[in-house]
Amino acid sequence: MTDQREFEIVFDGEIPGTPERVWEAVTNGTPGWMFPTDQWPSVKTVEEYPNHLVNRMDGPDGWFNQLEHVVEPLDGGRAKLHYVHSGIFQENWDEQYDGASKHTAFYLHTLGQYLQHFDGKPVVFTDVQAPAASQAPDGFDRLKKALGVDGVAQGSPVEVDVDGVGRLSGELDFSNEHFLGLRTADALYRFFGRNYFGSTVGMTVHDFSGRGDSEATAKAWSAFLEKVYA
Numbered sequence: 001m002t003d004q005r006e007f008e009i010v011f012d013g014e015i016p017g018t019p020e021r022v023w024e025a026v027t028n029g030t031p032g033w034m035f036p037t038d039q040w041p042s043v044k045t046v047e048e049y050p051n052h053l054v055n056r057m058d059g060p061d062g063w064f065n066q067l068e069h070v071v072e073p074l075d076g077g078r079a080k081l082h083y084v085h086s087g088i089f090q091e092n093w094d095e096q097y098d099g100a101s102k103h104t105a106f107y108l109h110t111l112g113q114y115l116q117h118f119d120g121k122p123v124v125f126t127d128v129q130a131p132a133a134s135q136a137p138d139g140f141d142r143l144k145k146a147l148g149v150d151g152v153a154q155g156s157p158v159e160v161d162v163d164g165v166g167r168l169s170g171e172l173d174f175s176n177e178h179f180l181g182l183r184t185a186d187a188l189y190r191f192f193g194r195n196y197f198g199s200t201v202g203m204t205v206h207d208f209s210g211r212g213d214s215e216a217t218a219k220a221w222s223a224f225l226e227k228v229y230a
Contacts, residue, residue, distance in 0.1 A: 003089075007088070009100055014074060019072065022050070026069050029119075032114045032118060032121070042055040042057045051071050065087035067083075069082075095198065128203050129200050130201040140193030146227075170182055179191065188205075
């Protein structure tokens with residue numbers, strides 16, 4: 001029997017940006033902080049610029065996936081974001097909900113980093129997946145150790161030497177047992193401990209330097225990850 005049930009993930013918080021800039025980020029700017037969504041077969045069921053946006057996808061047997069953003073202006077160029085991700089998970093409900101809710105917190109933190117430091121800059125987005133060996137229970141811990149950030153507190157300045165990539169100087173803007181965020185002067189590096197959710201460790205690079213090369217970036221980071229999990 002399929003474990004098909006509805007879910008709802010809610011986030012309420014402040015975002016560093018005006019409603020207009022938040023709207024631009026969640027519509028056209030997703031490669032700068034999450035991943036490209038321009039190919040999603042979603043329908044905008046509500047589109048009230050710049051305060052209320054609802055994207056929805058519908059499928060067979062009542063399946064749906066819906067994202068709602070309600071954006072309100074605050075003083076000081078900030079905004080309040082009410083975000084609701086709702087839909088139906090068709091199997092492994094608890095595991096899917098756990099993974100989706102934890103990813104949501106990380107993505108929305110990254111949205112804030114993007115708006116605060118790189119808003120509107122052209123970006124080169126790269127997605128890299130670690131080898132199958134990264135699915136081991138200690139997969140994400142091994143990556144943290146290889147990067148030299150194991151035990152480093154969120155908000156700390158870091159200097160990371162990545163074999164084949166180079167030296168990354170910046171701030172560890174996010175760190176918990178499942179996710180890691182490194183912000184440099186010209187890029188956001190996001191690391192996903194998806195081994196906890198039954199998948200491989202993954203990462204994304206959001207390069208705002210103006211010199212980004214997705215193919216070269218993927219090649220260099222893939223080689224590094226191959227060594228980590230050899």
